[in-house]
Amino acid sequence: MLKSDNIPTVSKRIEAVQSVKGTRDLMPPETSVWQRVEEEARRVLRAYAFREIRTPILESTALFARSVGEDTDIVSKEMYTFQDRDNESLTLRPEATASAVRAYIEHRLFNEGGLQKLYYMGPMFRRERPQKGRYRQFYQIGAEALGSDHPAIDVESMEMLVLLLEQLSVQEFTLLLNSVGCPRCRPEYLKVLRHALEDVRANLCRDCQRRAVTNPLRVLDCKVEADQPIIEQLPRMADYLCPECRQHFEAVKDGLESRRIDYRQAPRLVRGLDYYTRTTFEITCSALGAQNAVLGGGRYDGLSEMLGGPPAPGFGFAIGEDRLALVVMDSIAKQLELGPLAYVAWIGEAALGSAENLARALRRQGISVEISHQPMKLKKSLGTASKLAARFAIIIGEGELESGRYQVKDMTTGQQTEIETNQIERYLQQNSARAI
Numbered sequence: 001m002l003k004s005d006n007i008p009t010v011s012k013r014i015e016a017v018q019s020v021k022g023t024r025d026l027m028p029p030e031t032s033v034w035q036r037v038e039e040e041a042r043r044v045l046r047a048y049a050f051r052e053i054r055t056p057i058l059e060s061t062a063l064f065a066r067s068v069g070e071d072t073d074i075v076s077k078e079m080y081t082f083q084d085r086d087n088e089s090l091t092l093r094p095e096a097t098a099s100a101v102r103a104y105i106e107h108r109l110f111n112e113g114g115l116q117k118l119y120y121m122g123p124m125f126r127r128e129r130p131q132k133g134r135y136r137q138f139y140q141i142g143a144e145a146l147g148s149d150h151p152a153i154d155v156e157s158m159e160m161l162v163l164l165l166e167q168l169s170v171q172e173f174t175l176l177l178n179s180v181g182c183p184r185c186r187p188e189y190l191k192v193l194r195h196a197l198e199d200v201r202a203n204l205c206r207d208c209q210r211r212a213v214t215n216p217l218r219v220l221d222c223k224v225e226a227d228q229p230i231i232e233q234l235p236r237m238a239d240y241l242c243p244e245c246r247q248h249f250e251a252v253k254d255g256l257e258s259r260r261i262d263y264r265q266a267p268r269l270v271r272g273l274d275y276y277t278r279t280t281f282e283i284t285c286s287a288l289g290a291q292n293a294v295l296g297g298g299r300y301d302g303l304s305e306m307l308g309g310p311p312a313p314g315f316g317f318a319i320g321e322d323r324l325a326l327v328v329m330d331s332i333a334k335q336l337e338l339g340p341l342a343y344v345a346w347i348g349e350a351a352l353g354s355a356e357n358l359a360r361a362l363r364r365q366g367i368s369v370e371i372s373h374q375p376m377k378l379k380k381s382l383g384t385a386s387k388l389a390a391r392f393a394i395i396i397g398e399g400e401l402e403s404g405r406y407q408v409k410d411m412t413t414g415q416q417t418e419i420e421t422n423q424i425e426r427y428l429q430q431n432s433a434r435a436i
């Protein structure tokens with residue numbers, strides 16, 4: 001039984017709990033844009049024979065330390081890592097490629113032979129400085145093709161992404177392409193890079209001074225303005241590729257050209273993770289301003305072995321869904337009708353039964369319908385329909401009950417039409433431009 005002194009008194013002010021810094025609620029109508037992005041992504045991924053995988057958000061910390069790399073910003077300062085009650089170190093996933101490859105190994109998908117094509121969507125966690133379009137809980141849609149090192153996989157994945165952006169009416173994007181070599185040719189390049197960095201190290205930002213020693217490739221990622229002219233002058237990986245890597249890179253470029261997919265070579269595009277080999281790529285959107293990459297990925301031929309699995313060359317990418325939704329927002333906001341397709345306005349208790357029957361019949365067909373459960377006058381009903389942004393109001397009063405013909409009012413034009421009860425569904429379908 002509750003003791004009365006446990007109940008807070010009215011006079012005590014209770015402070016409202018806020019969402020955690022760097023996280024946010026996705027609210028309607030924005031969620032409609034997210035749904036549209038996800039539906040289109042699923043459709044395109046299915047068309048390219050990718051199948052969905054759902055991995056846990058919690059993983060062993062070692063998974064990311066071994067794959068993403070100890071000296072990356074992600075692992076060294078951005079992960080949400082904690083000791084579980086039994087002292088195991090756990091991490092909220094900062095990305096999902098490592099998880100997908102872990103699952104591929106754990107479920108022995110390599111035994112099924114051929115190519116395994118998996119996709120995922122969901123939240124990731126990185127403790128970055130919050131800024132526009134960057135959140136500590138952010139969302140990715142990504143895919144991995146495991147089991148082949150053929151350059152056509154790289155090309156086909158990029159073709160698919162370009163198609164997805166086109167389907168979402170995204171204009172003005174640029175595909176950036178690079179090769180980061182392989183464990184055979186990269187050490188030679190790193191030697192040259194380290195040597196070049198020795199001369200300029202003192203002039204670089206403090207992070208780069210450290211990276212120059214621990215992980216020189218990361219210097220190329222640096223976003224500090226003052227470092228840019230120095231980084232421009234550093235030697236380029238493309239000039240040090242081994243014959244196999246060079247051949248792979250040429251095949252990828254040829255493949256893109258033969259499919260008429262525009263790209264630009266970006267010698268500094270190494271991406272912030274250690275597991276990449278050969279192809280790396282990004283797609284940027286001018287609409288996003290300075291931090292303008294909307295998606296990126298590449299090849300990771302040694303990752304499976306790094307995680308204790310058999311050789312399984314792979315290619316993958318992740319789309320920043322927060323950013324893609326931002327880009328898509330403008331282009332499709334007009335196509336999205338955010339209210340229900342129909343609002344059923346019934347006048348007088350006698351009409352309630354018929355109104356509910358109609359609402360149920362339409363909803364069964366997947367048509368979005370809203371209905372009031374309180375009696376209302378016609379004027380107030382139509383006011384509610386327009387507040388909800390319903391496309392049509394279906395009016396059922398005494399006269400309509402007698403005639404068996406309902407008034408259907410187009411809320412955008414104000415035009416009112418009398419429709420036979422059993423024709424209403426067809427009328428709504430035909431007269432609404434949107435997919436229901």
Ligand SMILES: [Zn+2]
Nearest residue numbers: 182185242245
């Ligand atoms: Zn190589």
Ligand SMILES: [Zn+2]
Nearest residue numbers: 205208222227
């Ligand atoms: Zn720097």
